[in-house]
Amino acid sequence: MTDDSGRDSMEDDDAQVRYDQARYVEDGQYEPLLSEKDLTRVDIGDGGDGIAPDDAESVDSPLPDDLTRDSLELPELSEPELARHYTRLSQMIYGIDSGPYPLGSCTMKYNPKFTEDVAALPPASVHPDRSERSVQGTLEVMYRLQDYLGRIGGMDAVTLQPPAGAAGEFVGIRVAAAYHEHNGEGHRDEVIIPESAHGTNFASAALGGYDVVSLPSDEDGRVDLEALESALSENTAALMLTNPNTLGLFERDIDEIAEMVHDVGGLLYYDGANLNALLGRARPGDMGFDVMHYNVHKTFATPHGGGGPGAGPVGVVDELAPFLPAPRVREGDQRTKSGEPTYELFEPEHTIGKVHGFHGNWLVLVKAFAYIARLGDEGLADASAKAVLNANYLASRLEYDVPYEPFHHEFVASAGDQDAADVAKRMLDYGVHPPTTKWPEIVPEALMTEPTEVESKDTLDRLAAAFNAVAAEDSETLANAPERTTARRIDQTSAARNPRLSWQALEEDES
């Protein structure tokens, strides 16, 4: 099998792209779809149409025909064939174990292997409808994790139910709404969000039925206090803040901001996406935040899994605790025969109800608990220290300009005359994952970079070399990148203009 994709131009470069191994390309595709390997139609009952083609199998059902479907057509493959298919697919993915992953705002830190083992323990998997008495271990892990997160964030009460960060934001918004409603202030219909915030903040506030008031940054890249003053009113339900913000800057006026928000009767919400910068050094609860979410798949190293599952527990101050989702876990009055505490589920007095069918992404929570228990105070504080050191060191090695400082665990460089998206594609050719691009928009051609604490000085040097090599390249090279990856530049326009979202649609498209 030869391949004419012009990948000779970097032959001499010693950057080895690991996920480029085992390339086997046939018929214009990198790996056939399961459906291209086999499709078998199984006719159910008497086969519906009565005509069974040669490749159809027939299965009788104990149900009457009018309650069943006629047939099911899916790939029928052997275990060895599947093992090879998915192994091949995995070779076409860049993961944390492939190399550095400096995606700003995403905190792509190494995922310790042992946490997979604890989540795979048989007693970690019980049915959610089990009696409380029979799942004391599960409830104890939940109780202890609630306690850990409360201490780390400086919060009085924690719910583990939200299955992701955005779900946590939504819970925060719903809790704020319930609180205001309870106090006879249901007229508050605005949530204030800085322009540089994560898109989820806006979407979560809107899902909760709020009008979003967008807040510009001042010239230092922080909250503009004058703008905040004019945005605040008796209609303010909450201000959502990320601290350090998406530029990596700490909102130095946080005391004053909290006071301003509280003075008009609003609540202060903390987006936990950047908590990795603050572990053991500052706590949202001490800064005057009333409610926050934690991204355990960022700060507490649970694997991202290609986009989930994560978990987004929410912490609140005492005053908001009665509104948290149900159920939460608390210690029971009883002790066991051997004197150990028992645990029980309970409904907070004015609960907003449920935001997930059961208890959220439980297996992810187990991994987060194990990570925190492993690191302890010193480990967590050290993680933040090294994350901030790494970001500062990496930025110091870059040719690209970093307009806003002093940043903490992440920084936003500007690609200047280059197109940031093209810079990212070209970085792939150097065997590293690029940063987040084109956002926040306050920096032109933004390269939002977060190395996390897990990269060594050598890796950061290699990463800086990749950045700097790309910084020196011409726009044509960038526009043609990547050329050493599994796939070359992918046509986004065609994908959106002619949506083919299943093998059935591809089949139709080709016929």
Added chain:
Amino acid sequence: MHGNETHAGSPYAPHTDEDRAAMLEAVDAETVEELFDIPGAVRFDDEFGIDARTERETRRLVRSILGRNDDLTELLGRGHYGYYVPSLVDHLADRSEFLTSYTQYQPEVSQGFLQALFEYQSLLVELTGLEIANCSMYDAATALGEAATLADRVRDATGYRVLVPEADLLREERRSTLENYVAGTDLEVESYPTADGNVDLAALEDAVDEEVVMIYAENPTVRGTIEEHLAAIGDLADANDALFTLGSDPVALSLLERPADVGADVVVGDASVLGLPTSYGMGLGLFATREDYLRQVPGRLVGASEDATDRRAFTLTLQTREQHIRRERATSNICTNQAWVALRTAIHAAALGPTGMVELANRGVRRAETLAERVDDIVGVKAPVHDRHHLREFVARVDQPARAIADDLERRGFAVHVVGEHEIQLCVAGVPDERLDAFAEALEGVVR
């Protein structure tokens, strides 16, 4: 000297003392503390009080805590099932490129995951007969909430009513989650009556008017009965310009009526019945709908395209629907979803193949029937309560208080649902035959 040999720092930060010194020099700082720009007033100089542990100690700690769980045979279902998951699923899904990668925003180095998600979407398209499936919501309850907001967006006019089955055929958690999802809209959730473990069609007809934007029903129902009025519900929704949202799961869909054939506009449910153990309720929200609503679909979509060499390649597409681009006008606030669970579900489904999936569903019909006959023979037990066909589970009537019977069964190593003062619910999914035999004997002993 690396930090991972002591408890002095993060075991996963690889800095040597030499490195640290060189890095500090490069950034012109004496100490790392100088790099933190945090005003004194909000600095934290206390301790969390969390002890560090070695890896081995941590594993032992978690194992000993979880060891407090009783090891019971779970005859539990009600929308969440513990089917056996083949070893293949763990071993392939645990390959670290799958497990440790981020969302596929750089498709050129994410082809493998994108293709796996594309195949997952295709699986749902075949199961539902609908043209579009997204690559995951959190779980069945949140997918139901998203379906209601979709209905709100696509249906012009003034409708505001969302009709769901009354409490005996809808888990309270699902209803409560739905209520939260529609709290920011003008939608109102209302119940319609049920009859003998199915939708009460006549009562539903009476309840429907032009203000209804969505009718929700499940197949099978939470009580294990197979719904017999799907096509009629579909017609009713159509006639009133409302969306028909059907709740189901991949095993049920392998055998039961195809949603597209009964007029379903949206299918939601928990797809993790394949791919995940019970996991204390962790799930995978499936979401499929008609092509007409493509631009209004919540969540991520993977599409096929071509790369610069004209080879087929996959990418996340139609992202202008999503929060990172559309912000407060996005179709949903979802960002991180359940991608890795979708991968597991796809592998499990592939391992079964179509024959295996249909057989698994068939076994759920046969084994539930067998167990129901068996416990019906016990004096003081009547099963099933509903005169319907069942999949996987059924409700049994017990003469004695159901709670006491469940407690006694638990002492004998079995977990069952209590669904009424004199009703227990039993599920066969994932329970080996010999344990079902042992269960029937235990039940006999308990009610004696």
